[in-house]
Amino acid sequence: MVRTFGELLERYERELFAYALRLSADRDEADDLYQDTFLAAFRAWPPPRSGNERAWLYRIATNKAIDRSRRTRPRVKLEDIELAAPERDSATTLDVARAVELLPPGQRAAFVLRQVQGLPYAEIAETLGCSEVAARARVSEATKVVRRRIA
Amino acid sequence: MTLDTLIAEARSRLLARARREGLADVGYAVVESPLGPLWIAVGPRGVAMISYGGAPNAADLGRLVRTYGPGIVPDARRTAAVARELDQYFSGRRRSFDVAFDLSGLTPFQQGVLRATARVRYGDLATYRTVAQRAGNADAARAAGAAVGANPIPIVVPCHRVVASDGSLGGYAGGLDAKRRLLAIERGDDVPTGGWLRSGDP
Numbered sequence: 001m002v003r004t005f006g007e008l009l010e011r012y013e014r015e016l017f018a019y020a021l022r023l024s025a026d027r028d029e030a031d032d033l034y035q036d037t038f039l040a041a042f043r044a045w046p047p048p049r050s051g052n053e054r055a056w057l058y059r060i061a062t063n064k065a066i067d068r069s070r071r072t073r074p075r076v077k078l079e080d081i082e083l084a085a086p087e088r089d090s091a092t093t094l095d096v097a098r099a100v101e102l103l104p105p106g107q108r109a110a111f112v113l114r115q116v117q118g119l120p121y122a123e124i125a126e127t128l129g130c131s132e133v134a135a136r137a138r139v140s141e142a143t144k145v146v147r148r149r150i151a
Numbered sequence: 152m153t154l155d156t157l158i159a160e161a162r163s164r165l166l167a168r169a170r171r172e173g174l175a176d177v178g179y180a181v182v183e184s185p186l187g188p189l190w191i192a193v194g195p196r197g198v199a200m201i202s203y204g205g206a207p208n209a210a211d212l213g214r215l216v217r218t219y220g221p222g223i224v225p226d227a228r229r230t231a232a233v234a235r236e237l238d239q240y241f242s243g244r245r246r247s248f249d250v251a252f253d254l255s256g257l258t259p260f261q262q263g264v265l266r267a268t269a270r271v272r273y274g275d276l277a278t279y280r281t282v283a284q285r286a287g288n289a290d291a292a293r294a295a296g297a298a299v300g301a302n303p304i305p306i307v308v309p310c311h312r313v314v315a316s317d318g319s320l321g322g323y324a325g326g327l328d329a330k331r332r333l334l335a336i337e338r339g340d341d342v343p344t345g346g347w348l349r350s351g352d353p
Contacts (some may be wrong), residue, residue, distance in 0.1 A: 003212065004216060004221050004222075004223035005169070005174070005222055005224050006179060006225050009225065010225070014154075017154070018154070027157060029158070031164070034158075035164055035168065038165050039174075042221075046221075051246050135164050
């Protein structure tokens with residue numbers, strides 16, 4: 001049984017930090033996510049069910065990562081990205097979100113417009129101010145990068 | 152930079168935030184000593200617990216949680232002062248402790264007995280009966296013995312200086328060898344060389 005925040009940290013901080021790294025663009029973001037997760041747990045203590053601290057921490061971390069992703073990238077809706085996710089058991093919504101986040105802005109826009117928003121290439125071309133051929137090429141390139149990153 | 156380093160830095164920032172919010176009232180660390188690892192906890196009113204064996208005594212930890220809540224966190228900075236004084240004590244360079252100690256959560260009788268214990272001077276011995284008298288209850292030698300035996304802050308509250316009326320050592324949480332060793336240090340005939348103490352987060 002976990003009775004103190006120290007025990008909570010000593011048991012779970014390592015795997016939660018590793019999880020935060022996977023959900024984040026870089027170490028600083030992971031550091032923030034780790035801190036926010038445990039601080040939220042300290043504030044909300046005790047967990048809803050005793051003995052279930054681990055799942056509780058993971059849920060807090062996941063919700064915070066999604067909140068952050070919505071806050072900082074309002075154009076990318078997570079539930080939409082989930083629809084756009086390739087049919088792979090091992091790729092999570094957040095893996096896709098992270099791969100998208102790492103795209104350069106032009107590629108990101110092309111990917112989101114096509115794979116998330118589902119716009120026709122004519123409209124994508126108009127939005128990006130390029131030819132339809134160029135729009136197809138950008139979407140294709142961005143999608144390849146995302147697939148490669150989550151593979 | 153290793154994962155452990157990243158985590159250690161993140162933890163130290165987390166604990167600073169938790170302290171500012173009043174979510175981390177007690178800091179603990181394990182320090183090495185000539186009597187083996189000691190688990191030390193320091194709360195807002197001073198040293199709250201010293202446990203032989205490097206892990207908290209379950210009953211005392213329960214009392215700490217009842218008194219201060221769950222905000223008991225690894226924090227070697229909080230324990231640094233008492234660790235330094237213990238180092239000096241073990242190497243024969245300190246005869247009394249300057250750090251405050253905290254008996255919150257114990258009964259008034261237990262607190263009285265332990266305060267009387269804390270007044271037994273370096274190198275002196277007292278009996279359980281004497282300590283009971285000084286705590287204001289001369290008839291309670293047996294209860295005083297129990298209170299001394301449950302001392303949550305050994306060494307700093309020097310329960311090793313309390314012995315049975317027949318001159319036998321009585322008991323000791325750290326084992327009778329530890330009690331003999333502490334009394335020998337205070338007689339000046341068993342002083343370990345200094346500089347052995349290492350301190351760190353568990």
